[in-house]
Amino acid sequence: MSADTPKPRSLKVLGTVFGIVGLIFMLYSGSVELHYAHTRPRVASVQDGRIYLQDTHGTIVYLTREEHSHLNLLYGLALLFLVCFGITVYLEMKRKKLR
Secondary structure (H helix, E strand, C coil): CCCCCCCHHHHHHHHHHHHHHHHHHHHHHHHHHHHHHHHCCCCCECCCCECEEEEECCEEEEECHHHHHHHHHHHHHHHHHHHHHHHHHHHHHHHHHHC
C-alpha cells in the first residue's frame, strides 16, 4: 500500500462519519423547514423583508433573506456530507475489487 493511499479502516471510519453527519444535517434541515412552515407568515411582507417563498408540501410561507440562506446552507451541508459519504463508499468498493 502506498503512502498516499488511505488505510482501509480509516476509510470506513471516515465514510461512517460523513454518513452520520450528513444524516444529522438532513434531519435538522427538515426540522427547520417544518418549523418555518408552521411559524412563518403565509403572506409576503416587503416591509419585514419576508419575500422569499418557501413551499413545504403545499404549505407556502415567506422567509427573510437570513432564514432562506440558513435553510439553504443546512441543505447544502447535508448534500456535501452525503456526497462525501458516497465517494468513500465508492472508494471502499473499488479498493475491495482491487484485492
